[in-house]
Amino acid sequence: MKFLSEYRDPELVREYIREIGKITTRDWAIMEVCGGQTHSLVKNGILGLLPPQIRMIHGPGCPVCVTPLHLIDHAIHLAEKERAILCSFGDMLRVPGSEKSLLQAKAEGADVRILYSPLEAVSLAKENPTRQVVFFAVGFETTAPANGLSVVHAAELGLSNYSILTSHVLVPPAMEAVLDDEEASIQGFLAAGHVCTVMGTAEYGPIAAKYKVPIVVTGFEPVDLLQGILMTVRQLEEGRYEVENQYSRVVRPEGNPGARKVLERVFEVKDRDWRGLGTIPMSGYELREEYAAFDAKRKFEAPEGKAEESSLCMAGQVLKGIIKPQECPQFGKACTPSNPLGAPMVSSEGACAAYYHFYHVMEETK
Ligand code: SF4
16 A cells, blocks of 8 residues: 555664664653554554664643543533533543543433544534534544534534534644653654644744754654654754654645634634643633534533542653653553543553553563
8 A cells, every 4th residue: 555555664664773773872752742653653563673762752642631531521411411412533432531431421321422523413413403412522633623614514504503512632832831841851752743734834843942852743654653763863963953844745834724724713722721731821722702602611511520530540640751651550450441540541542552452562572
């Protein structure tokens, strides 16, 4: 398959590993921002093949993992108390809220449905005019355009029974938050290729300059990741801190102008709570005032009471790269994918789940 098999070529992988080893003269800590990149690094055994001086830190780029507890509780409340048809991508269903998950609410009779596109939720609203339909709009800049478009579409259809519960987070403010954290020690970034496909690369220049960190926009296949690591290490070794684009077969500097136009029309940037990281200023999208009628947060009351995180879960430290998943005392014991204590053990993009599923690969490639 074009653009897939050649990016999994074992000989190329070996060449990149050799090249990284050749130019590395000291310890470097590099964060891959996206959970998809973490998953690929772990699944393909790349962590065990890198020189010991290269420490990969797994960033907060798993949207399911950083969706705050109170929003999961809010989604469950809408399905149970407001009797709404609550629609979501599949991964969100198993994420534990403060008392239960959406999947448990579904098992207890709530109308919770897994969809593959928010436009399906708009169709559901059209077909069920007497029911409220809410789409749980979770994700980074990548999923936001389609969710925004669903609101535009619902407005054009004159639907009064469709709304979205937004939990959209933005990558650049999260990168700044982890760089500002005194406990974290990141020296370079692999930026998330798919986010840049939408947003372009312009937002990263000021971050690279302010914090003196190289940022390499990187894809998701083994060769992509190794090329991205090589480009980052080369900059670090040469004392450069620039924005470079490894994923140029997909990412244009200006991103996707059509998608960005939808984002600007429908959303405004606001402060956002991140699970495990706290509130990050200006790091999320909320619907603009003109689309308030489609905003589930304004349309329905939030549940009472304060959502409390499990005191045992160390997700915040995992998401900032301060500890590796297996260093959490609950990893693989009280916390497993079938009984997750925290969100990073739920999503296929979560660092804890990736380590749990592919621990044998990491051991074999050590
Ligand atoms: S292993 Fe489980 S409890 Fe520990 S940080 Fe990960 S999700 Fe939280």
